[in-house]
Structures are given as C-alpha cells and as structure tokens.
Amino acid sequence: MSMYTELRSPNVHEPKTIGEYAETVINYNGSINSLWAGGTYIMSRPNFYPSPATNVEIINLKDIEELYRIQRNDRFSEIGAMVSLNDIALLGSNIFPKTLLQAIESTACRLIRERISVGGTLCTQGFNSSVSSVLILLDTAVEIIIPKKRNFTRRWVHGSRLYDKNGKFVLNTVFSNAMVSKIRIVIQNFDFEYFKTAGEPIKNPSEAVSLAVVSKLDQNGVSSPRLIITFPSIGFVYSKDIDNLLANLPLPANENRTRDLYRNILGYIKENLGPISKIQQVRLRGMLKDMVLSLNQHILSL
Ligand SMILES: Cc1cc2nc3c(=O)[nH]c(=O)nc-3n(C[C@H](O)[C@H](O)[C@H](O)COP(=O)(O)OP(=O)(O)OC[C@H]3O[C@@H](n4cnc5c(N)ncnc54)[C@H](O)[C@@H]3O)c2cc1C
Numbered sequence: 001m002s003m004y005t006e007l008r009s010p011n012v013h014e015p016k017t018i019g020e021y022a023e024t025v026i027n028y029n030g031s032i033n034s035l036w037a038g039g040t041y042i043m044s045r046p047n048f049y050p051s052p053a054t055n056v057e058i059i060n061l062k063d064i065e066e067l068y069r070i071q072r073n074d075r076f077s078e079i080g081a082m083v084s085l086n087d088i089a090l091l092g093s094n095i096f097p098k099t100l101l102q103a104i105e106s107t108a109c110r111l112i113r114e115r116i117s118v119g120g121t122l123c124t125q126g127f128n129s130s131v132s133s134v135l136i137l138l139d140t141a142v143e144i145i146i147p148k149k150r151n152f153t154r155r156w157v158h159g160s161r162l163y164d165k166n167g168k169f170v171l172n173t174v175f176s177n178a179m180v181s182k183i184r185i186v187i188q189n190f191d192f193e194y195f196k197t198a199g200e201p202i203k204n205p206s207e208a209v210s211l212a213v214v215s216k217l218d219q220n221g222v223s224s225p226r227l228i229i230t231f232p233s234i235g236f237v238y239s240k241d242i243d244n245l246l247a248n249l250p251l252p253a254n255e256n257r258t259r260d261l262y263r264n265i266l267g268y269i270k271e272n273l274g275p276i277s278k279i280q281q282v283r284l285r286g287m288l289k290d291m292v293l294s295l296n297q298h299i300l301s302l
Pocket of ligand 1: 034035036037038039040041042043044081106107108109112115116117118119120121123124125127128129130131178179180181200201202
C-alpha cells in the first residue's frame, strides 16, 4: 500500500452552469456525489473532509452564477439557491413575514449566516433547520433541477415535497442527483405570527426544538392557522390535523385548553415521529403556552 493512500483527496468539480452540473453528475453516475454549497454543515461533520473514509466526488456550486440571482416584483421574490441566509434577511426586512427573519436571525452567528446558503438549508440530509420549516409554512415554491442524459429538466414543487410527511429529506430518493436551483416566496401578510426556538440545533439536536405559527385573525378567533414544529435531528410536525386543533381552539383560551392542545400535539408527535426527549417536551409545552397567551392578547385587542 502506498504511503499516500490514506491521504487521497476527493475530486472537486466546479461547474460554471447548471448544464455543466448535469453533465458532471451524469458522467460520474454511480460514484457518490456530494454538493458543496456554503460548506457549513459538511465541514462541521466529524471525519468528513479531508478524510480517508470520504471517497466522494465533490461538486462545488460556487461558480454557478445563476444560483446567486435574486428577482423581485410586488407579488413574490425569487432567490437563487446559493444566496446566503444573511442576504435574504437584508433583502426582506419589510417584505418577508417576520417569522422568517426571526428564524434566520436565530441561526448560528452572523459570520456563519453569511456562508449558509438557502439551498443547503433546505437540502441537508439528517438535519432539519427551523428556517426550512418556516419556508414550508410560508408555502415557498422550490425549483429543482433533474439531470437527464445529455440534458436536464426544471420543475417547481411545493417546499414540503422535498421531505416526507414527518420531515425526512427525500428529494434525492425521488430524483437522484436533483439540485435545488431557486425558491419563490410569495409576498403575504398575516395578522398573527409566532416564532420561538430553544437549544442548539447543531451541537445538541436532541434537546433543541422550534415552533412557528402564522394565521389570519377575525372576531371568531384564528382563521386558516398553520403551525410547524421542528426537531433538528428527527424531522418536523406539519399537518392539517394539528392546524385544525388550533383552528378549533376557542379564544381566549384558558390553561386547560392549552394543556389539551399540548397533549394532543404530543400524542401526534409520538405516533408519527417517535419519542422526543424530556427537555424537548418541556420546551415545547412552554412555547405552546406562550404562543396561546400571545394569541389571547391579539384576540382581545381586535
Ligand atoms: C457552528 C454552526 C452552527 C450552526 N447553527 C445552525 C442553527 O442554529 N440552525 C440552523 O438551521 N443551521 C445551523 N447551522 C448551519 C447548517 O449547517 C445549515 O443550516 C445548512 O444545513 C448548511 O448550509 P450550507 O449552504 O453551508 O450547505 P453545505 O454544508 O454546503 O451542504 C449541506 C448539504 O446540502 C446539500 N446541498 C447544498 N446545496 C444544495 C442544493 N442547491 N441542492 C441540493 N442539495 C444541496 C449538500 O449536498 C449537503 O449534503 C450551523 C452551522 C455551523 C457551522
């Protein structure tokens, strides 16, 4: 065995266009490909790179100009997959719902947020970011690139289609080597928004949890509310059943009703996602209580 065997580096490809990207993945079909966007997740994994165990073809997306494009009109914003979370926050202080801005601000520190791409945020296997959950909550559409022999196709899907119903990332099992190229966020207003996160999602995912809620309000209470709960290493809870529990909550709600809401949601989590840690339960209960208090205040001030 050569003394350098253990130091073998992976090949790094740097396509300049989406067409070149498609060509690269088709040519290397069969070897394990890994996309490199901001690199923040990849580099924080133990033994990823450089590592003798990592014998992969790396495709660095940094030179694909199209992935940095931003287009805006009065109905929506289209944002390339390589745009950083920080740039999205700067772009949208008065056009995006504040839930999205709060989710971005709660992600790592500013320096890292400047590197984290929105594509990487949506497509990290085995890690659910509260930012991707909020994008789903806001009905964000995602354009995906599906490489084909000598060509590629583009397709728009609802953000939730990148995952199974419990938040497991499945895009690559549905379309092999698919890449996210851009997202479209519709400009919209809500009467009520709530976002809270607790714990350290990357360092200690089994203790972290976040809750995001958006809704319209009228004299009768919430109308078409939507709620998403994120457990970074397990997935998310995003379901019409849970939204209906909130829609049917008589407001202002007392402690008993809030406790019932929590119990029902916990039941749903155990049945669909499996067990969560004690501290995640306690944190979620606190967030739901705080969210209902805030809803009560909004209703009383209508
Ligand atoms: C110290 C630290 C703290 C952090 N804290 C948080 C936090 O609190 N909350 C949080 O949400 N995040 C946090 N992150 C960031 C987390 O790494 C990102 O949320 C995101 O997962 C990585 O984005 P990236 O652009 O760096 O992607 P990369 O690390 O380059 O790639 C991540 C994965 O996404 C895939 N991918 C990338 N781009 C695309 C694309 N366009 N299409 C298809 N697949 C793609 C890659 O194949 C890879 O598997 C933290 C990171 C660090 C280093």
